[in-house]
Structure formats: structure tokens, C-alpha cells
Amino acid sequence: MSHIHIPDGVLPVWLWLSGFIIVIIYLIGMGYYLKNKPFNKKLPLVGVFVALMIIAMSIEIVPIAYHIKLDALTGIILGPLFSVLCIFIVNLILALVGHGGITIVGLNTIVLSIEAIIAYIIFKLLYKKLNKVFLSAFLATIISLFIATWGNIGVVYLSQNNIEHLMQSHESHKESFVKFSLLEHNKTNHEEHTTEPKPNGKDNSHFDMKKFILFLMLLGPVGWLLESLITAFILKYVSKIKPDILEN
């Protein structure tokens, strides 16, 4: 639910371009950070985490067609700096295999990175205070997913005008056809059979933001609960078998 599933060509150019600019600034910073290091140990780790996320996404929870993403888990284990890189690569590979628009890679990276960073911060705080892996992971994931879903809603809200413009652009195309028909009918004196164009030149269709939020908020909690429980079970298992992963 926090992943932006909007096709290419729907979001306004300034919005998706801003997403890319922010990601490029991050990549430049990352390049500078890695410049003086011969070969960073975390790069292969980023590689396997990307693979892990892609494999996890292929596991579909059939009754509600939900697929887990593990962004929060990536944030908790890799930390904020490398989890953003990991999320960017996942989005890029997914766009390359047609699973999401290429223009929204930047925005998706930002929204999912927010999720990963929030999960990292909350988990660190709760784990330090409660010392309970399952509960800390569960709460960190569910809160981060909730916030990231609102990030998704924010993106759609900002592009609302563009979506409505898209609806009206083909309508004006249709209107010009209606006007042409009107002229034809006038010529043959059959005005009574013609259709009046709409007074304001707009159709009645519009993108209902409230409906969109309602839909996300009805389906979202099921996904958040599943993702949070699975993340909590993963981290509980890891803490039993290899606790040093969490401590590092």
C-alpha cells in the first residue's frame, strides 16, 4: 500500500522529476562517501538485500493478493544510508521488468526510504527500551507502513490536478468532434437531433481523493498487519540464530 502504483504519464512532470533530483543528490552524496573507500563491505550486502526483497515480493499472500516488500526490515538491518540505495535498485529493477512505471522510480524510492528510515529509528528506540525483538519490530514496521502510505496519498494528492487534466484532455478531443457534428447537422436543418455541448466545457468525471484514501485505508491495515507480523517473525528468528546481525 505504501508502494506508488501509478502508471507512467499520469503524474505531473515536475513531481516525478523532483523525485529523481532528490535521488540523484543522494547518489552524488553516496558516491562521495564511497570515493575514498577501496571496496565497501556493504555493497555486496546491498546486492543480496535487493535480491531478498525481490524474492520476497514474489511470495504472494493469495486471498488478498498482497505481496510483502521488506522495506522496513531492510531499513532496520542495513541502516538509513544503504537501505535507500537498496530501495532505489529494487525500484529500478522492478521498472525494468515492467512492474511499475520508470518515471516514478524516484518518488517510490523516496516514499519507501521514508518507511525504511522510520522503521530503523523506531526499532532502535524500542529495542533499547523494551529489549523485545518481536514487539519492537512489529511496532516499528506497522508505524512506518502507516506513515509511508500517507506519503503515497500525498503524492496522489499533489498530482490530482494532473489526473483531472488527463480526464478532460480526451474530453475536449471528444467535444471538438461533437462541435463538428453540430455544424454538419445545422447544414441539413436537423438541429433537434443534436447534442448540446456541456456548459463549462468539462465532463462530470473527477478523481475522488476521499474515495482513494478510503480504499487505501480499508485495504491497507490488512497489508500492514501481515507485513509487520512477517517482519517481526523474521527478526525474532534472526535474533535467535544470529543475534550479532541485529547488534551490528
Add this chain to the structure above:
Amino acid sequence: MKISDLDYYALTGNSLLHKSSVEIKMIWAVALIALIVISNDYLFLLTIYLVMFLYVIFSNLSTKTILLLTFYPLLFVLLMVISTTNITYEFVLLLTSKVLIASTTMILLFATTPYIRLFSKLSLFMPGFLVSAMFLSYRSIFILWTTMENIQQAIYLRGGISFKNVNRSLQVIGNSLGLLLIKSIESSEKMYEGLYLRGHSNKIKYLENKNE
């Protein structure tokens, strides 16, 4: 997602697009994405999609796999359609054509270009560490996929996942992904040691660049 299938088609296919140069295919992909962003004429976009659809049908690519993959993002259009009041069929066609052109373009690029050639071209304008991480990611998918298949088989032999007992099933999924996570980290450590011993820096060098 069937990345392994796409990878197989990219390496073994013999279609017109397989023979085309990577640069041309990348320019073609960028041009089509730009077209989707600029154009709101559903008839024009549908015509372009029809040409692409016919290419997929008549090329020697696996039509069923490619089409199923390209149709997958249509599920996301549904969310927008549900959220729109008094929706017109023209708007649905516009969204559908945009989604289908984008997914078909990317899948055709990926299914007709071996990933090493694609990543080597990406390395011309992407930072070395990013292409390096992408390359390692791509390799890891295949390594971990085999591990995941073995884990799935083990789960199946021990009773599998049942939705009658949701808590147990989620625990099984969590434990199997936890095991995969531990194996992933071990695999990344081995990968790091192997590459470090071979003098790897943050950039992957391609022999292909020298031959061209």
C-alpha cells in the same frame, strides 16, 4: 515476476530486437516513455501499443510469458478507476494504453538484451558503485532463488502453509525468510571476500567495452 525467464530469453533469443544494438534499443525505450508522458491521445497510443503487441505475437519470443508480464501492471489501473467518479471509457483506454506501452517497452528491452550488455551501457552514465551494486544484486537474485526454492520444498514436505492457521503460516513464512536472510548475509560476506581478493574496487569493468 519471472526474471529468470526474461534472462533466458535475452541470452538465447534470436529476434530482430536481439540483433539490434543496445544503444538503439535504449533510445527507443526512452523515446516511447517520453511519448507516454507527453501524449494524451488514446487512439494514437493504442495504435502504438497495437504495433508492439503484433511484434510480440509474431516475433519468436515467448508470447504468453511476455504478455502476462506486460498485463500485470493493469491491476494498478484498477485502483485509479475505482477512485474516479463518472469515469469515461476514453480515460480508461488512455490509462490502459499508457500502462501497456510502458510495461511492454521495458520488458522487450530486458528480454532482448543480456544484462551484462545492458549494465555495461548503464555504467556510461551511472556512478560505478551503483552499477556495481546492480550487478551484484542481479547475480544474487539467481543464487538466492535456488536457496529459496530448497526452503520452499522443505516447508512443503513438512506440511506447507495453510490459511486455516494464519499465525502458524505467518511464522513459517517469517522463519523461512529469516533463514534466507541469514544465508543472504553469509553469501554477501563470501562475495565480498572473493571480490576483495581479486582486487575489486567499487566499479565493475566490462571486457565488452574494449572489444567494441
